Amino acid sequence: MLQAFWQSGQPLGPDEIIMINRVVVDFRRERKLEADSEEALRAAAELLKWFRTGVTESWKLRELLYSLTPPQPPTK
Helix, strand or coil: HHHCCCCCCCCCCCCCHHHHHHHHHHHHHHHCCCCCCHHHHHHHHHHHHHCCCCCCCCHHHHHHHHHHCCCCCCCC
């Protein structure tokens, strides 16, 4: 999933791919999203955009991601 969005700039190294993937997987798991869901793909694209602009710490990427997409209340 991540490679589909990485189109320019320096190549991601293995450590960066693992870290970004971990953030995406945690987000998907918490939100109960399929890997190819629109929301999961959007989250991955946003994470890569932020990473390319210099946000390289996982805690900050999580903070940005969760501020962009607050959890939805459970449906009854």
